[in-house]
Amino acid sequence: MARTPLAPISLLLALVTPAGAQEFPPGYVDPEPLLAAAAAEIGEANLRCITFSGTGYGGAVGQTFENAVNVDWPRIDRLANYTRVIDWGSGTSIETFERRAGLNPASWKYGLGWQGGTSTQRATRQTHVVNGRHAWHIDGDGEPVAVPPELAELYQLDLWLNPHGFLKAARLPGANPVAFWRWEQIEKGRDGNVVAPEKVHVVAITMLGKYRVDATINSRNQIQRIKTAVSEPALGDFNVEHESTGCSGSTTSSRSSTWPAC
16 A cells, blocks of 8 residues: 555656657757847847948849849949838837939839939938838928838838847747758858858748748857748739848947937
8 A cells, every 4th residue: 555656656757747848840949049049149138229320222123134143233323321210119110311313213104214203202312101000101301101001011021120120029929939950051152252051040930920030040149131021012922131241249229319219
């Protein structure tokens, strides 16, 4: 009779022990440590909003020049005084820049040639705003023009396609992050800088209930690429890829005096 209680206790231990260890399919790993390490690397938890500023260029989306295999898409014109303020908590973004008017392709709707601007841009300064499910465009000092709902959703999606935004989105309900590892040769060949393959991790989440977004995390816990695919009304299926290069391992938060949420 003294041995009787040992049998059910041993059986209970056998049932409890395996339940504590989560198993993943071959090649897949636990995404939580990866996300936590990436968040710590850039101080994501302490950043509520951010301001980007600088200069750049606008490129024509489409085929590259004939026989030009190692160049970027054709550059239409430079963007000056670029600024973008993002507040993830309110789901809001304000983007402004200066671009010469009239650089829209010829079409049956707006007439031939690249002169004189179009109905969507006549002024140099352009402003794009998204707030939750709504977005609008302002041409110079003109009246705000509402963006169609299907485009407004893409505006909202783009708000999260950056390292800090991705990490915050990964904690939202319905994100359901999964992670796997792979060997990857970073795309630097066209710049003449061929690097050896590197073991990286990819964390995939679901944004806005429908978009699968992949973030590539390198061995230094830095998110170096964020990629997804969308259905763009004018172009159809469209790849969207944001790549960060020259990561320093630290992040500086810039706040705008005209953005009270910050």
